[in-house]
Amino acid sequence: MRGVSKRFGGVQALSNLDFDLARGEIHCLVGGNGSGKSTMIKIISGVQDPDPGARITVESREHARLTPVESSALGVQVIYQDLSLFPNLTVAENIAIAQHRGLTGLVRRKKMRAVAEAAMRRIGVALDLDERVSHLSIANRQLVAICRAIAADAKLVIMDEPTASLTRHEVDALLALTLELKRRDISVLFVSHRFDEVLEIAERVTVIRDGVKLGTYDAKDMTEQRLAVLMSGRSFTYE
Numbered sequence: 001m002r003g004v005s006k007r008f009g010g011v012q013a014l015s016n017l018d019f020d021l022a023r024g025e026i027h028c029l030v031g032g033n034g035s036g037k038s039t040m041i042k043i044i045s046g047v048q049d050p051d052p053g054a055r056i057t058v059e060s061r062e063h064a065r066l067t068p069v070e071s072s073a074l075g076v077q078v079i080y081q082d083l084s085l086f087p088n089l090t091v092a093e094n095i096a097i098a099q100h101r102g103l104t105g106l107v108r109r110k111k112m113r114a115v116a117e118a119a120m121r122r123i124g125v126a127l128d129l130d131e132r133v134s135h136l137s138i139a140n141r142q143l144v145a146i147c148r149a150i151a152a153d154a155k156l157v158i159m160d161e162p163t164a165s166l167t168r169h170e171v172d173a174l175l176a177l178t179l180e181l182k183r184r185d186i187s188v189l190f191v192s193h194r195f196d197e198v199l200e201i202a203e204r205v206t207v208i209r210d211g212v213k214l215g216t217y218d219a220k221d222m223t224e225q226r227l228a229v230l231m232s233g234r235s236f237t238y239e
């Protein structure tokens with residue numbers, strides 16, 4: 001992305017942002033509340049248009065903006081915090097919700113089960129295909145959402161604060177799954193406040209504050225303390 005800005009009335013949510021993401025990379029996005037992280041995600045996923053002048057280049061093709069359909073066709077899948085699942089439908093139905101829309105009845109159910117099973121197997125997730133999603137824990141619902149992204153042929157999975165409501169054990173499982181996505185050559189853009197988990201999985205970390213990118217850093221050159229200082233805007237000097 002080059003020169004991506006977004007203004008809402010008097011709020012400059014993003015200012016002239018440049019951002020690069022490589023195939024198969026785990027890239028973490030860090031920033032305080034209101035720093036523009038979700039706005040950036042919405043521009044990548046086509047939910048919001050950037051202000052004029054932006055360029056978004058995907059696999060050598062340049063776009064001034066993306067629609068949700070274009071973004072999805074390019075392989076972008078977002079796991080929102082609310083997960084956007086259908087609680088009264090089964091695991092299989094949720095994972096394969098977008099597939100085989102032309103079919104109905106038993107034929108469609110069989111095809112959806114096959115799609116869901118393949119997506120789960122691809123990334124090593126084990127869930128009961130026939131369980132209603134409303135019966136699952138938050139962590140398992142999140143797995144359903146990730147499998148749905150895989151079934152939709154994601155090349156880039158974006159997770160917006162995915163660990164906010166997970167236990168430590170569940171966070172570890174999600175971080176392991178994120179590494180598995182990378183092994184499958186799927187890129188991950190991982191938004192988090194938790195510097196420990198960011199540094200555990202990221203290859204690069206981008207820090208934004210008040211809509212301005214402070215920088216993109218190799219995770220191996222970063223420390224939790226330095227990230228905290230960058231994000232908060234405090235200086236390194238003693239008072």
Ligand code: ADP
Pocket residue numbers: 008011012013031032033034035036037038039040
């Ligand atoms: P973050 O996800 O980092 O918390 P957001 O991207 O949600 O930040 O918001 C960045 C800024 O833009 C905030 O000041 C927020 O209030 C504002 N903002 C976001 N979306 C809208 C909107 N649809 N209308 C008006 N202001 C918005």
Ligand code: MG
Pocket residue numbers: 037038039
């Ligand atoms: Mg947000």
